[in-house]
Amino acid sequence: MTNETLQQYRQEMHDHLTNELLPFWMQRAVDRGNGGFITHFDQHGNDSGEDEKSLIAQTRSIYTYASAHRAGYGNGELADMARHGVDYLITNMWDQEYGGFYWMTNRKGEVLIDQKIVYGQSFAIYCLSEYTLATGDTRGVEYARKVFDLLQKYVVDTCYGGYFEMFHRDWTLKGPGAAGGDRKTLDAHMHLMEAFTTLYECTQEPIHRRKLLEVIELLVTKIMHPAYGTGVPQFWANWQVAPQIKFDVIWGWDRFTEDGVKREAEDNTSYGHNAEFAWLLIHALDVLQIPYDTYRDQLQKSFSHAVDYGVDWEQGGVFVEGSHSGAVYDREKEFWQQAEVLIGFLDAYRILGDEKYWNAYANVHRFVLDKMVNHPIGEWWPLMTRQGVPIWTHMSHSWKINYHTVRAVVQSIRRLDKLIDKE
Amino acid sequence: MTNETLQQYRQEMHDHLTNELLPFWMQRAVDRGNGGFITHFDQHGNDSGEDEKSLIAQTRSIYTYASAHRAGYGNGELADMARHGVDYLITNMWDQEYGGFYWMTNRKGEVLIDQKIVYGQSFAIYCLSEYTLATGDTRGVEYARKVFDLLQKYVVDTCYGGYFEMFHRDWTLKGPGAAGGDRKTLDAHMHLMEAFTTLYECTQEPIHRRKLLEVIELLVTKIMHPAYGTGVPQFWANWQVAPQIKFDVIWGWDRFTEDGVKREAEDNTSYGHNAEFAWLLIHALDVLQIPYDTYRDQLQKSFSHAVDYGVDWEQGGVFVEGSHSGAVYDREKEFWQQAEVLIGFLDAYRILGDEKYWNAYANVHRFVLDKMVNHPIGEWWPLMTRQGVPIWTHMSHSWKINYHTVRAVVQSIRRLDKLIDKE
Numbered sequence: 001m002t003n004e005t006l007q008q009y010r011q012e013m014h015d016h017l018t019n020e021l022l023p024f025w026m027q028r029a030v031d032r033g034n035g036g037f038i039t040h041f042d043q044h045g046n047d048s049g050e051d052e053k054s055l056i057a058q059t060r061s062i063y064t065y066a067s068a069h070r071a072g073y074g075n076g077e078l079a080d081m082a083r084h085g086v087d088y089l090i091t092n093m094w095d096q097e098y099g100g101f102y103w104m105t106n107r108k109g110e111v112l113i114d115q116k117i118v119y120g121q122s123f124a125i126y127c128l129s130e131y132t133l134a135t136g137d138t139r140g141v142e143y144a145r146k147v148f149d150l151l152q153k154y155v156v157d158t159c160y161g162g163y164f165e166m167f168h169r170d171w172t173l174k175g176p177g178a179a180g181g182d183r184k185t186l187d188a189h190m191h192l193m194e195a196f197t198t199l200y201e202c203t204q205e206p207i208h209r210r211k212l213l214e215v216i217e218l219l220v221t222k223i224m225h226p227a228y229g230t231g232v233p234q235f236w237a238n239w240q241v242a243p244q245i246k247f248d249v250i251w252g253w254d255r256f257t258e259d260g261v262k263r264e265a266e267d268n269t270s271y272g273h274n275a276e277f278a279w280l281l282i283h284a285l286d287v288l289q290i291p292y293d294t295y296r297d298q299l300q301k302s303f304s305h306a307v308d309y310g311v312d313w314e315q316g317g318v319f320v321e322g323s324h325s326g327a328v329y330d331r332e333k334e335f336w337q338q339a340e341v342l343i344g345f346l347d348a349y350r351i352l353g354d355e356k357y358w359n360a361y362a363n364v365h366r367f368v369l370d371k372m373v374n375h376p377i378g379e380w381w382p383l384m385t386r387q388g389v390p391i392w393t394h395m396s397h398s399w400k401i402n403y404h405t406v407r408a409v410v411q412s413i414r415r416l417d418k419l420i421d422k423e
Numbered sequence: 424m425t426n427e428t429l430q431q432y433r434q435e436m437h438d439h440l441t442n443e444l445l446p447f448w449m450q451r452a453v454d455r456g457n458g459g460f461i462t463h464f465d466q467h468g469n470d471s472g473e474d475e476k477s478l479i480a481q482t483r484s485i486y487t488y489a490s491a492h493r494a495g496y497g498n499g500e501l502a503d504m505a506r507h508g509v510d511y512l513i514t515n516m517w518d519q520e521y522g523g524f525y526w527m528t529n530r531k532g533e534v535l536i537d538q539k540i541v542y543g544q545s546f547a548i549y550c551l552s553e554y555t556l557a558t559g560d561t562r563g564v565e566y567a568r569k570v571f572d573l574l575q576k577y578v579v580d581t582c583y584g585g586y587f588e589m590f591h592r593d594w595t596l597k598g599p600g601a602a603g604g605d606r607k608t609l610d611a612h613m614h615l616m617e618a619f620t621t622l623y624e625c626t627q628e629p630i631h632r633r634k635l636l637e638v639i640e641l642l643v644t645k646i647m648h649p650a651y652g653t654g655v656p657q658f659w660a661n662w663q664v665a666p667q668i669k670f671d672v673i674w675g676w677d678r679f680t681e682d683g684v685k686r687e688a689e690d691n692t693s694y695g696h697n698a699e700f701a702w703l704l705i706h707a708l709d710v711l712q713i714p715y716d717t718y719r720d721q722l723q724k725s726f727s728h729a730v731d732y733g734v735d736w737e738q739g740g741v742f743v744e745g746s747h748s749g750a751v752y753d754r755e756k757e758f759w760q761q762a763e764v765l766i767g768f769l770d771a772y773r774i775l776g777d778e779k780y781w782n783a784y785a786n787v788h789r790f791v792l793d794k795m796v797n798h799p800i801g802e803w804w805p806l807m808t809r810q811g812v813p814i815w816t817h818m819s820h821s822w823k824i825n826y827h828t829v830r831a832v833v834q835s836i837r838r839l840d841k842l843i844d845k846e
Contacts, residue, residue: 152576154630159637159644161584172629206595207577214582221582 001358003420009362010416012369017409022073024378024395025402029061030081034107036088037061039401043393045377051106052398055093055120059101060403061085063127070134071410079135086131086140089124094143098170099150103249104398115174116167117249118155118188121147125195129202141202148199148208151192160238162218163188166249180247184239186223186231189215190277197284209288216284219277220298228324229301230269231277241266250399264329270321271310272337275344278302279411282347292351303348306341307360315386316367332391333384335400338368339408346415365412380405424781426843432785433839435792440832445496447801447818448825452484453504457530459511460484462824466816468800474529475821478516478543482524483826484508486550493557494833502558509554509563512547517566521593522573526672527821537592540672541578541611544570548618552625564625571622571631574615583661585641586611589672603670607662609646609654612638613700620707632711639707642700643721651747652724653692654700664689673822687752693744694733695760698767701725702834705770715774726771729764730783738809739790755814756807758823761791762831769838788835803828 024045029037039057040050062085069078092109093101095116101124104113125144132140154171155163164173165188166180174181196212222239225232234242243265262268278299285292292299309326310318312333318341320330341364349357371388372380379395379402394400447468452460462480463473485508492501515532516524518539524547527536548567555563577594578586587596588611589603597604619635645662648655657665666688685691701722708715715722732749733741735756741764743753764787772780794811795803802818802825817823 149572149576152579152581153572156575156579156581157584157637158575158579158586158634159584159640161580161582163581170629173633206593210596211581214580217582 001419006416006420009365010413010420012365013409013413013416016369016373017406017413018073020373020375020378021402021406021409022068022078025061025064025406026074026077026081030084031088031107034088034109035084035092036107036109037085038107040397041379041395043374043377043390043395045379045395048394048397050397052112053088053093053105053107053109054398055101055103055117056123057396057398057401058085058089058093059120059123059127060401062089063123063130064402064406066127066131066134068406068410070130071414073410082131082135083137086128086137089128090139090143095169099146100171101147102169113249114169115249116154116169116171118151118163118165118167119191121151121155122188122191122195125199126191129195129198133198133202141199144199144202148196148211152211157184157237161214162222162239163192163215164237166247178245178248180249182237183242183245184235184237186219186233186273186277189219189223190231190273190280193219193284194280197280197287201287212284212288216281216295219281220295224277224298224302225269225324228269228305229274229298230305230324231273231302232324233268233270244268264323267323267325268321268329269305269324270337271306271318272320272334272340274302275306275310275348276340279340279344279347282351299348300352303344303352303357306344307348307356310337310341311360311363312367312386313363315388316363316371317384317388318364319386331386333367333372333386333388335372335380335382336404338364338372338380339404342368342408343411343415346412346419350415350419424842429839429843432788433836433843435788436832436836436839439792439796440829440836441496443796443798443801444825444829444832445491445501448484448487448829449497449500449504453507454511454530457511457532458507458515459530459532460508461530463820464802464818466797466800466813466818468802468818471817471820473820475535476511476516476528476530476532477821478524478526478540479546480819480821480824481508481512481516482543482546482550483824485512486546486553487825487829489550489554489557491829491833493553494837496833505554505558506560509551509560512551513562513566518592522569523594524570525592536672538597538672539590539592539594541574541586541588541590542614544574544578545611545614545618549614549621552618552621556621556625564622567622567625571619571634575634580607580660584637585645585662586615586638587660589670601668601671603672605660606665606668607658607660609642609656609696609700612642612646613654613696613703616642616707617703620703620710624710635707635711639704639718642704643718647700647721647725648692648747651692651728652697652721653728653747654696654725655747656691656693667691687746690746690748691744691752692728692747693760694729694741695743695757695763697725698729698733698771699763702763702767702770705774722771723775726767726775726780729767730771730779733760733764734783734786735790735809736786738811739786739794740807740811741787742809754809756790756795756809756811758795758803758805759827761787761795761803762827765791765831766834766838769835769842773838773842 031038040048042048065078066082100116102111103115103117128140128144162184166174176182193215200208233244236242244262317333318337322328345357345361381390383392454461463471465471488501489505523539525534526538526540548570551563551567585607589597599605616638623631656667659665667685740756741760745751768780768784804813806815
């Protein structure tokens with residue numbers, strides 16, 4: 001790749017970030033009346049009024065503003081926004097009696113859902129550690145540590161390893177089936193790896209390092225497909241593959257049939273997840289100072305599956321999901337898969353050196369900037385047809401927000417800079 | 424079995440307990456100068472002078488005195504002894520900085536070995552919970568909870584499940600090999616089941632119940648031999664069987680060859696352990712209020728292996744250890760195996776209803792009272808030839824003490840009483 005091309009892509013990303021994405025949020029996210037962030041916006045960027053503040057949306061927002069500040073953007077304003085979010089999180093979402101963060105409040109800060117969902121707790125650890133790294137305010141890591149300790153005590157399955165996911169307010173495990181208490185998921189474990197990486201980066205504590213290494217080992221040996229190295233979404237407690245179902249408490253707008261199962265419930269993997277897993281693993285190895293070669297086979301499998309089957313060379317962008325062996329099941333284009341493969345393919349190109357990863361990056365980069373970004377407004381469309389026509393049109397709600405989009409652009413710029421330096 | 428025979432055996436046990444065993448300890452165990460207990464006595468019952476107080480010996484002593492008090496013995500004096508022991512344990516053995524109990528002090532209470540050994544921590548949970556149940560003094564369960572929380576945070580292997588065992592003072596895992604940091608053992612997990620049972624009996628907290636259920640599942644599905652249901656002593660972290668080696672920090676006087684391995688390092692099981700495991704499981708099920716039938720197959724296998732291969736019908740008593748499939752490797756007679764099979768065989772007789780278990784109990788009962796008890800002194804010989812001639816002659820040291828002997832007699836009396844009621 002020529003330096004000129006790299007520079008051009010970098011400039012496009014930088015323009016999008018500083019002229020569109022960050023301004024979108026800096027102009028409208030802060031809830032000055034109630035604290036925390038407003039996280040629901042329609043296609044025109046107007047507040048769509050849903051009266052909820054989800055743990056996911058608040059923590060992801062904190063991560064976004066703190067990490068963008070640490071990356072050098074915002075002239076201090078993003079740090080102030082992150083602090084404003086942490087104030088709300090600690091004051092309104094922390095459970096003083098049982099510990100941990102509630103799942104949902106209304107805008108005023110009254111608790112709507114008091115359950116303890118591990119997916120949300122992992123983002124609390126992630127954003128609070130990032131916040132301390134970005135600002136030096138130790139309240140972040142103080143609460144991140146508390147959540148980490150609660151997970152170790154209440155969430156770990158000491159028989160089969162790994163972490164359960166769905167808990168009542170008092171940290172007793174929820175029931176089976178749609179309540180989710182009998183399952184373990186790729187999602188939760190991947191995001192725990194992500195969270196423990198930043199926690200360890202912040203604390204340098206041996207126990208945080210050890211638990212990060214353990215969750216990596218778990219992901220590689222039990223959660224990734226033994227032959228294809230692709231992510232398997234759901235398991236029973238004993239790590240037998242479970243058919244993928246929709247949980248009562250959801251964190252994303254995944255598509256299920258009306259009875260709450262996937263069409264291919266036991267042979268389904270997400271290209272976006274696989275690339276996200278691989279780059280998060282690379283980042284963890286950087287923080288742990290462990291050579292990439294330790295997991296080269298895993299990285300190769302995750303990235304090559306995403307490129308070989310997930311990239312739409314005709315219409316651009318990356319598909320939603322398909323089988324472990326290759327067949328594509330869902331050819332629509334979701335925002336977060338695009339975001340994660342951008343980072344992943346740049347890492348793959350840097351580490352594995354194969355030109356196909358650059359080509360895949362360039363393909364998705366073009367699709368995102370030419371079709372997925374709602375340029376007059378600044379954020380990305382959440383879901384498009386294969387051809388790039390918006391299906392869903394909100395700019396943000398409790399599960400969308402800005403963590404995937406802003407992180408993808410910040411991290412792509414960082415990676416493009418590395419490639420430019422190398423040329 | 425006739426009521427008359429049962430009464431006779433019960434009377435013999437009661438006489439031994441109240442005239443020999445308990446007086447032995449009540450007369451000499453309390454260290455009035457330094458606090459805690461003196462735990463080293465020679466064959467004449469004289470203080471043999473070793474300048475050490477081990478976590479095992481102190482906690483097992485507390486368990487012995489507290490549990491014997493709860494069972495109705497000692498007219499309060501045993502409760503006072505237990506309190507005296509708890510004072511020492513908390514004051515001199517608790518690590519104020521990192522939490523958990525040190526492994527060894529000298530008699531004065533100065534720390535000799537500051538490592539955190541899970542085997543010892545499990546006995547701390549066990550004895551402190553028993554102490555609160557026996558006396559109502561809540562300091563016991565307060566520290567038991569603290570240790571439980573530390574185990575969940577630092578000791579659990581969140582990848583493969585189960586608990587590691589050997590830690591430095593700061594709860595970082597020790598190295599591999601003889602340091603023990605790369606292994607998991609039957610011992611530690613069986614004693615955690617024992618400890619969590621009494622902790623849950625004391626607190627009735629859901630998390631203590633859940634972790635007890637998880638360690639039971641682990642024992643039954645991973646630690647017991649898949650075909651024979653017998654205990655496998657050592658594993659690698661991923662539950663592959665590891666050759667049985669001697670650790671640097673030991674808790675018993677197990678016999679190894681000079682290079683620290685067992686003659687049959689990968690096919691070795693202890694009759695005493697298997698019967699102990701089974702009766703501790705029965706006790707756990709009682710406390711959990713779960714039917715015995717849930718684990719009937721496991722119970723049957725553990726007990727029948729001990730009776731069919733372990734009992735010495737010629738010379739009396741139970742052998743040390745042998746292969747999973749039956750061949751006996753070590754025909755000597757150790758004190759603790761006799762103690763544990765006494766309780767186990769009475770449970771097996773009550774639950775499985777097979778006369779062979781009564782005959783086995785009667786056999787070991789006779790061997791113990793006719794040969795293993797050092798009657799003029801009151802305690803049991805630690806190790807005898809197959810025929811019943813003492814090989815080792817100390818009445819107590821850091822790894823012997825009184826937990827096996829006193830518990831076996833207290834629990835046998837309780838079980839004989841149940842059988843007498845039934846007749």
